[in-house]
Amino acid sequence: MADSIRIEGLDGVLESLADIKDVSKIERALKKACALVERSAKQKAPKGETGELARSISSRVEVDGDELVGIVFTALEYAPYVEFGTGLFAVKGGRQDVPWCYQDEKGEWHTTSGQHPQPFLGPALNENREQILKTLQEGQK
Numbered sequence: 596m597a598d599s600i601r602i603e604g605l606d607g608v609l610e611s612l613a614d615i616k617d618v619s620k621i622e623r624a625l626k627k628a629c630a631l632v633e634r635s636a637k638q639k640a641p642k643g644e645t646g647e648l649a650r651s652i653s654s655r656v657e658v659d660g661d662e663l664v665g666i667v668f669t670a671l672e673y674a675p676y677v678e679f680g681t682g683l684f685a686v687k688g689g690r691q692d693v694p695w696c697y698q699d700e701k702g703e704w705h706t707t708s709g710q711h712p713q714p715f716l717g718p719a720l721n722e723n724r725e726q727i728l729k730t731l732q733e734g735q736k
Contacts, residue, residue, distance in 0.1 A: 622656055622663055624734020628727040629654035629665040636667060636719035641677060648674060652716075667716065678716055682709020 633654040640649040651669040658664075679686040682693055693708040720727075 618663070621731070621734045624731050625656050625663055625665045626654075627734075628723075628730045629656060629667050631723050631726060631730070632667045632716075632719045635723055636715050639715035639719055641713045641715070647671070648677060648715075667719070669716075676710060677713050679714075680710055680712030682707065684709045684711045686712050 633652055636652045637649045640652060642649060648669065648671060651671045651674070652667065653669070654665065654667040656663055656665050680689065682690045682695075689709055694706045695708075696704055696706050698704050
């Protein structure tokens with residue numbers, strides 16, 4: 596029986612463990628940055644009658660291969676229409692055969708040429724860009 600055990604390549608393993616520690620610091624910083632954007636987007640989102648859109652905004656960090664990805668999102672189907680507008684008012688062009696009519700769930704008819712954009716996610720990101728960069732830089736230290 597041997598008195599000692601020798602492990603070849605231990606230096607590489609220790610370096611890998613140090614990298615994992617650094618990644619966890621960066622991941623925490625990215626979560627913090629996403630939370631900053633999430634809070635801002637919730638404040639900027641139109642509240643409407645129920646505030647459902649603002650309440651639906653969330654964030655998470657995912658690992659995509661060897662990259663960390665921060666995501667601020669809402670799963671509501673109508674959210675892109677609020678952010679980018681519709682019809683004649685859509686940011687990148689929308690429905691042009693206007694006006695059009697639709698019937699709501701109460702059976703009432705409405706005529707519209709579209710909805711003006713009410714951006715909340717884009718501005719939340721843009722207005723916090725400097726703080727996001729600062730937070731991520733601190734996570735690399």
